[in-house]
Amino acid sequence: MTGWRLLLTRPAAENQALAATLQARGMHSASLPLMEIEALAETEQQRARALDLASYQAVVVVSKPAARLGLDLFARHWPQLPAHLRWFSVGAGTAQVLQVQGLLVSFPAQGDDSEALLGLPSLQGLFDGPPPRVLILRGEGGRELLAQTLRERGASVDYLELYRRVLPSHTAGTLRRVLHMERLNAVLVSSAQGLEHLCQLAAADWAQIAELPLLVPSPRVAELARAAGARHVIDCRGASAAAVLAALETHPAPTL
Known part of the structure; x- marks a missing residue:
């Protein structure tokens, strides 16, 4: 699983907790909250x-x-x-x-x-x-x-x-820059609204970002992601750290 390099898009505190779990399993992640409560x-x-x-x-x-x-x-x-x-x-x-x-x-x-x-x-x-x-x-x-x-x-x-749930303020191009600077190879969203915010922030970059594996929490969000143009959707069947880890274990990490 160590080849995975994930963009975490949950609220900041949740990203921090998940990042620690991923790091303990040898995986790199970067936080870009796309949801504030x-x-x-x-x-x-x-x-x-x-x-x-x-x-x-x-x-x-x-x-x-x-x-x-x-x-x-x-x-x-x-x-x-x-x-x-x-x-x-x-x-x-x-x-x-x-x-x-x-x-x-x-x-x-x-x-x-x-x-x-x-x-x-x-x-x-x-x-x-x-x-x-x-x-x-x-x-x-x-x-x-x-x-x-x-x-x-x-x-x-x-x-x-x-x-x-509101989209935090990010400058144009932030999503693309974080993905590039951190050499990330996948994106994690935790809800349908998180997916909506991802597409909204991506704007003109969405076609490129949609080529990355997109981890989602349920079949319903997976269906929405595919309808939005995501090419490689992984349904974690849950939003917990355990569900995310289980999904990563069964899918090989992509190479950039």
């Missing part, structure tokens, strides 16, 4: 959702920022979280944020995506009784498949949107 100011709708928390049977948390900001919001309105709630997360990293607060969280052992979560027996078990009410903690937009499928199964689903 901007918390939304508390709105009347957010407050109403929080105050209505006890009326839900389950809470689904789709990301670590959603977990942190959601817990902060609930702490402002609930001295103690309703005990009957069942908690679910899309991946192990998000689950860990919730578990630190003493919550029992179900999440898929394989795959950090909506499809894997929807296949969990514990999530399917919600439908053994009356149709459940489910609250999804997320950023602005995303995870439509998750809500759509739960509704098709009979659940009542609400969103609690807590943040927006």
Whole structure:
């Protein structure tokens, strides 16, 4: 795996943690955050959702920022979280944020995506009784498949949107320069919006960058990447460091 030289595009703190893991395995990486998390100011709708928390049977948390900001919001309105709630997360990293607060969280052992979560027996078990009410903690937009499928199964689903994802300010040509200076041979994105930001920043350089292997977290993002023109897409089936390493182990590093 040591031939891989990756461009990491997650928020800076996440890039730093992943870079350390890659370095321990002999891989070089460079960080160019293409995503910043901007918390939304508390709105009347957010407050109403929080105050209505006890009326839900389950809470689904789709990301670590959603977990942190959601817990902060609930702490402002609930001295103690309703005990009957069942908690679910899309991946192990998000689950860990919730578990630190003493919550029992179900999440898929394989795959950090909506499809894997929807296949969990514990999530399917919600439908053994009356149709459940489910609250999804997320950023602005995303995870439509998750809500759509739960509704098709009979659940009542609400969103609690807590943040927006913004593209940090980079000068024109930054992406091409970093790839060249660091002699990188692949790019990692962690979400559909991360892919969108990559294409946006690449601009006229996208045709060249699209020739590099592009590591993505799910089949859905892989499909979007191919539609955008990426020539060599690797689906990691998850956004965790373990998922990325597993994907790299099964694909030979390209030569520049």
